[in-house]
Amino acid sequence: MKYSKATNYALHTMLFLAVATPNKLVSVHQLAEWQKVSPTYLSKILTKLVKEGMIDSSSGANGGYSLKSNWEDISFLDIIHAIEGKSSLFDCCLNEEPECLIKQTMLSAEEKMEDELKSQKLVELAKKIKVDI
Amino acid sequence: MKYSKATNYALHTMLFLAVATPNKLVSVHQLAEWQKVSPTYLSKILTKLVKEGMIDSSSGANGGYSLKSNWEDISFLDIIHAIEGKSSLFDCCLNEEPECLIKQTMLSAEEKMEDELKSQKLVELAKKIKVDI
DNA sequence: CAATTACAGACTTTATATATCTATAATAAC
DNA sequence: GTTATTATAGATATATAAAGTCTGTAATTG
Ligand code: SF4
Ligand code: SF4
Numbered sequence: 001m002k003y004s005k006a007t008n009y010a011l012h013t014m015l016f017l018a019v020a021t022p023n024k025l026v027s028v029h030q031l032a033e034w035q036k037v038s039p040t041y042l043s044k045i046l047t048k049l050v051k052e053g054m055i056d057s058s059s060g061a062n063g064g065y066s067l068k069s070n071w072e073d074i075s076f077l078d079i080i081h082a083i084e085g086k087s088s089l090f091d092c093c094l095n096e097e098p099e100c101l102i103k104q105t106m107l108s109a110e111e112k113m114e115d116e117l118k119s120q121k122l123v124e125l126a127k128k129i130k131v132d133i
Numbered sequence: 134m135k136y137s138k139a140t141n142y143a144l145h146t147m148l149f150l151a152v153a154t155p156n157k158l159v160s161v162h163q164l165a166e167w168q169k170v171s172p173t174y175l176s177k178i179l180t181k182l183v184k185e186g187m188i189d190s191s192s193g194a195n196g197g198y199s200l201k202s203n204w205e206d207i208s209f210l211d212i213i214h215a216i217e218g219k220s221s222l223f224d225c226c227l228n229e230e231p232e233c234l235i236k237q238t239m240l241s242a243e244e245k246m247e248d249e250l251k252s253q254k255l256v257e258l259a260k261k262i263k264v265d266i
Numbered sequence: 267c268a269a270t271t272a273c274a275g276a277c278t279t280t281a282t283a284t285a286t287c288t289a290t291a292a293t294a295a296c
Numbered sequence: 297g298t299t300a301t302t303a304t305a306g307a308t309a310t311a312t313a314a315a316g317t318c319t320g321t322a323a324t325t326g
Pocket of ligand 1: 092145
């Protein structure tokens, strides 16, 4: 069980947009070159973020991607959910038996991780990095 | 990102051993039939648990698997680690940059989940289930 | 010895992640 | 309006890992 590389690319891209160029448009070409990944593949990933309403895109010359105006609300969990989906990490055969203790335990542990990821806002990381620089 | 079915089988098996027959030997045949999974596949999984010192096995007629004497210390995390391995869920290209904020955030969230899984002991679940019955 | 059970390794199958290729649509610059 | 630039979509391909099978071996019991 691992986070996918796609999630990794999404997190890095979002932090890049937040730190380096909070307003300007950045092309997938730049982002892909920086992360050493193919532009078409990264494009697929970024399109998911667009559909989740986290970033804007514009076609044409000097087009690219930019954070949406409400970007300061975005958490790590939002980004991860956009790429990995929102279903539980624990799949059991039948999702009947709501009071099953195994399921409860696994879900509650997962919730602890999600709570932490939800509390980590992109904007806070971006601020810290800017101070470092 | 999902927990593997193997982890699911391991958790179910351990709880079965803890609840139903804390002392007696149970064959993989029984365990596999109960979980509707092939015996040879389940056998592979249980061998991992043997190697991690969580259960004992004995060959020969009337052989099978049983919990080890120290089984009351076993947590969910122990079982999961035995099957999924102990490496982090978050893999980034170079594991340099120890102060990287993305990595720190992901690892600390994962730690929250692991802390919860570590606090959930098999024996406590077994007790609750026995009371229910 | 014969039956039963765990263990080991090679192998196959299936599923998913990762990546590529090609074509289309939108926009800006000229 | 034409051309260059950029995002989007869908089909396809490759790589990797999970899931499961098959076969043979070792250990134990009776
Ligand atoms: S017993 Fe619980 S964990 Fe297992 S399959 Fe049923 S609901 Fe899921
Ligand atoms: S920047 Fe941080 S998260 Fe990204 S690859 Fe480097 S260490 Fe890993």
